[in-house]
Amino acid sequence: MLQIDMTARVRKTVGKGAARTMRRAGNTPAVIYGPLGAPVSLECNTKDLTQGLLSIHRKNAFINLEIDEDGKKITKHVITREIQTDPIQDNVLHADFYEVSMDAPMEFKVPLKYLGKAKGVDLGGDMTILKNKITVSGKLLDIPDLIEVDVTPLGRGAALTCKELGLSSGVTLVTAPDAVCVSISAAAE
The missing domain is CATH 2.40.240.10 (Ribosomal Protein L25; Chain P)
Structure with missing residues (x-):
């Protein structure tokens, strides 16, 4: 932070x-x-x-x-x-x-930064970003400035949920874990 x-x-x-x-x-x-x-x-x-x-x-x-x-x-x-x-x-x-206390956990909204170009987009799919921020809880010094999300491995029909973001130790997810952050739609045939 x-x-x-x-x-x-x-x-x-x-x-x-x-x-x-x-x-x-x-x-x-x-x-x-x-x-x-x-x-x-x-x-x-x-x-x-x-x-x-x-x-x-x-x-x-x-x-x-x-x-x-x-x-x-x-x-x-x-x-x-x-x-x-x-x-x-x-x-x-x-x-x-x-x-605020440096030792007590607090909740913060942390922005998500999407990196790369998804494989599914190269194959004709569309990328839909559903979340630009998530809510996390932790001590002040453990909260990240932003969370980088690599979307490169996502294929057509794939989705990335909040629980798959890979948070650092000491930080817990408050947003619903099954909430979709980004998805790649299958191309219409």
Whole structure:
């Protein structure tokens, strides 16, 4: 799973006026919450936050968030829950981070990348992709960025199910095992 490093500071002031002042100074308000501790109000550098969020946009990723609290630095592992943006200026207005445990399994949707050209397609069949993503469960560091699927050996009338994908150790399939990911239709005679 992709991971990036970011920094934040604990903010002392809360409320609408304080948030506006913070944004004018080039910072973005944020909050971190989750089952591992009480919610904490944060402020992040807007430019660094935007660059970090764009680098993980639409990817399974977690953030090593280094929080500065009166000179004491604490690192927490978080995932993004919600990012609020200004629809006109496209600025980040607020970020919600969810603290996660590195040892507890979690569910993620992982994209499938199909490689090669199936033998059945060369023989006149049509390839139909039925799943672009599957749901898997595992610890954060065990979850793959994507799963590559080689379709080259598939002949006419063949299908590849989720249980045949070959997941790495520590990762379990949540999607129905008999669900078809890709199939090759037999050519009409």
